[in-house]
Amino acid sequence: MTHPVEAIYRRESRRVLATLIRLLGDFDLAEEALHEAFFVAVQRWSQEGVPDNPRAWLVSTGRFKAIDRLRRQARFTPLLQEQANALEAADWSDEDVEDDRLRLIFTCCHPALAADAQAALTLREICDLTTEEIARAFLATPATIAQRIVRAKGKIREAKIPYQVPSRDELPERLDSVLRVIYLVFNEGYSASMGADMTREDLTREAIRLGRLLTELLPEPEVMGLLALMLLHESRRPARTTASGELVLLDEQDRSLWDVSMIGEGCALVEHALGTRRFGPYCLQAAIAAVHAEASSAGETDWPQIVGLYDVLLRMMPSAVIELNRAVALAMRDGPLAGLQQVEGILARGELLDYHLAHSARGEFYRQLGRVEEARVAYERALALAQQAPERRFIEKRLAGL
Amino acid sequence: MKYLCLIYSNEQVLHTSPDSPADPECFAYAQSVRASGRMLAAEPLQSVSTATTVRMRNGKLSITDGPFAETKEQLAGFYLIEARDLNEAVQVAGGIPAARVGSVEVRPVRELNL
Numbered sequence: 001m002t003h004p005v006e007a008i009y010r011r012e013s014r015r016v017l018a019t020l021i022r023l024l025g026d027f028d029l030a031e032e033a034l035h036e037a038f039f040v041a042v043q044r045w046s047q048e049g050v051p052d053n054p055r056a057w058l059v060s061t062g063r064f065k066a067i068d069r070l071r072r073q074a075r076f077t078p079l080l081q082e083q084a085n086a087l088e089a090a091d092w093s094d095e096d097v098e099d100d101r102l103r104l105i106f107t108c109c110h111p112a113l114a115a116d117a118q119a120a121l122t123l124r125e126i127c128d129l130t131t132e133e134i135a136r137a138f139l140a141t142p143a144t145i146a147q148r149i150v151r152a153k154g155k156i157r158e159a160k161i162p163y164q165v166p167s168r169d170e171l172p173e174r175l176d177s178v179l180r181v182i183y184l185v186f187n188e189g190y191s192a193s194m195g196a197d198m199t200r201e202d203l204t205r206e207a208i209r210l211g212r213l214l215t216e217l218l219p220e221p222e223v224m225g226l227l228a229l230m231l232l233h234e235s236r237r238p239a240r241t242t243a244s245g246e247l248v249l250l251d252e253q254d255r256s257l258w259d260v261s262m263i264g265e266g267c268a269l270v271e272h273a274l275g276t277r278r279f280g281p282y283c284l285q286a287a288i289a290a291v292h293a294e295a296s297s298a299g300e301t302d303w304p305q306i307v308g309l310y311d312v313l314l315r316m317m318p319s320a321v322i323e324l325n326r327a328v329a330l331a332m333r334d335g336p337l338a339g340l341q342q343v344e345g346i347l348a349r350g351e352l353l354d355y356h357l358a359h360s361a362r363g364e365f366y367r368q369l370g371r372v373e374e375a376r377v378a379y380e381r382a383l384a385l386a387q388q389a390p391e392r393r394f395i396e397k398r399l400a401g402l
Numbered sequence: 403m404k405y406l407c408l409i410y411s412n413e414q415v416l417h418t419s420p421d422s423p424a425d426p427e428c429f430a431y432a433q434s435v436r437a438s439g440r441m442l443a444a445e446p447l448q449s450v451s452t453a454t455t456v457r458m459r460n461g462k463l464s465i466t467d468g469p470f471a472e473t474k475e476q477l478a479g480f481y482l483i484e485a486r487d488l489n490e491a492v493q494v495a496g497g498i499p500a501a502r503v504g505s506v507e508v509r510p511v512r513e514l515n516l
Binding site: 112158159160161162164166170 | 403486487488489492508509510512
């Protein structure tokens with residue numbers, strides 16, 4: 001049997017929290033008020049029934065609980081009495097509630113907070129993960145995560161980071177910061193999912209949930225692009241590893257295992273976002289993922305289109321890693337020698353020298369060209385640099401097959 | 403809310419890089435912040451080679467040549483401003499011409515507990 005409050009907690013707790021933070025001007029005070037409001041709700045609603053507007057009831061109860069608390073503490077600190085009075089006088093309406101959720105997102109992802117704290121705070125406040133869950137996901141101790149969150153809240157309070165949705169001229173930059181946090185959470189879960197620790201899969205789910213929430217609240221093309229990118233990557237999860245945890249590269253994956261509904265949703269989002277003509281790097285990366293998703297095999301992939309999308313992406317966001325990805329696509333279009341020349345060019349500039357994927361790409365091109373000795377040297381360099389066990393096993397297998 | 407904006411830069415390049423602001427530009431920006439009503443004080447500083455560090459230990463004054471810490475970037479000047487919140491303070495700090503060659507640390511001012 002589940003109490004009606006449980007369902008309402010799941011649906012409303014983050015909304016109520018977001019509004020309480022605005023009304024009370026303090027994360028900790030708002031969290032305590034939220035818990036007290038639900039505590040009262042559990043007792044009261046089972047006798048009197050659930051009110052018509054449970055959210056408004058919770059906000060109002062939480063607010064009065066906070067005022068009470070401040071009054072009690074005010075006996076020792078007179079300043080709190082003023083704060084309590086101001087709170088009691090303040091008006092609030094339900095209209096701002098949707099904006100409150102955006103305020104919470106932009107505040108948790110404020111670039112003035114440390115990058116690792118942004119992710120921890122977002123998962124704690126917006127996704128309602130516990131400190132222990134976040135710690136497991138980031139392979140850190142709960143104490144470390146708790147300290148990051150405490151520091152971030154302290155900075156919000158002391159440096160007065162405002163609880164607001166950025167103005168139009170600040171929006172692109174601030175939105176970048178939010179998207180970066182969501183993508184970081186996603187990648188943390190996605191890249192580690194091949195490891196033994198299954199709990200990290202939760203992170204990709206939370207990131208997608210954040211992406212959906214943000215798409216609903218702020219349907220900007222790049223927001224849709226990021227959601228699409230995450231869905232399209234996630235759709236391949238069942239095909240990315242074998243039952244024994246071995247890595248399967250994109251061109252060798254069993255595409256019948258790909259999640260068709262995620263692909264459909266991702267492709268529709270990409271199309272919609274590209275149609276706005278205000279797209280950015282996330283849309284382009286999602287578009288590349290969509291081209292892969294639509295091909296029935298690696299051979300039938302529209303490689304010229306992928307190379308073209310990488311060209312646009314590189315103009316927008318010059319990066320050696322993107323150049324490397326383009327080189328792989330180029331090799332599929334024009335043959336391994338074309339790809340090899342690109343990778344050699346990147347390495348000759350002194351970039352990606354310590355990036356294992358650059359060396360394993362080189363190894364692969366040499367292998368395809370039948371230049372076995374050069375392939376061996378490149379794969380050995382990649383092996384020396386690779387960190388994760390499945391990646392190392394993959395390279396070892398390639399070396400053994402030379 | 404008061405914020406202190408501390409301007410740090412490598413003194414060797416502060417006035418010689420292509421992006422270096424000349425004094426009239428710095429003055430004009432300070433004037434514009436003053437006109438917006440946010441300025442409490444702002445001054446550029448002499449080179450760190452003129453710095454003296456003072457400590458009081460066990461009632462004894464110790465005086466040493468140079469800054470408190472040897473770093474790649476030195477304190478070159480400051481703005482003390484009044485801003486609504488960190489976002490507004492960051493806007494003002496970002497406009498300081500020396501931010502193009504150095505960096506500006508924005509610190510909220512702490513009220514003394516009296």
